[in-house]
Amino acid sequence: MVLLLAAALLAWQQLPSAELAVTEVTVTVHPDELGCDGTAEVIAVVLTNGAAGSLRYRWLRSDGTDSGELRERVRAGQREVRLPLLWRFHGTGTHRARAMLDLEPGRRSASTTFTYRCR
Numbered sequence: 001m002v003l004l005l006a007a008a009l010l011a012w013q014q015l016p017s018a019e020l021a022v023t024e025v026t027v028t029v030h031p032d033e034l035g036c037d038g039t040a041e042v043i044a045v046v047l048t049n050g051a052a053g054s055l056r057y058r059w060l061r062s063d064g065t066d067s068g069e070l071r072e073r074v075r076a077g078q079r080e081v082r083l084p085l086l087w088r089f090h091g092t093g094t095h096r097a098r099a100m101l102d103l104e105p106g107r108r109s110a111s112t113t114f115t116y117r118c119r
Contacts, residue, residue: 020053020074020105022046027101027110034089036118042085042099044110052076055103059085062098089116 024047029040046055053074059067072081085099093116100111 018049018051020051020055021049022055022103022106022108023049025101025103025108025110027099027112029099029112029114032114034114034116036092037090038088038116040087040089040097040099040114040116042087042112044083044085044101044103046081046083046103048074048079048081050077050079052078053105055081055083055105057083057101057103060100060102061087062096089118092118094118 025044027042027044029042031038031040034040042059044057051074055072055074057070057072059065059070067085070083072083074081083101085101087097087099089095089097095116096113097116098111098113100109102109
């Protein structure tokens, strides 16, 4: 019996650990209506399976700005990761803005919209 338990433990330790997987991603913005010369705080909340690994992501803005590929390390047991984007606006006018997150692993995306209004 002891040998069987020892063999089972050894086999279990040899199994590859789980790979990092994204289970859900949401994007929110505060405030959802921005006044003159304001900064929108866009936050992506990524839920994971708790495995260690690396998230690769990119912020795409409706003004054509692309953050380029960014990386965030995820520790074993970490099930929530927050990825921020600060978007500053200047000048007068009204602009309907959209921020989108493209995320790997799992090729996921999520976005949010908000309005900049300055008279």
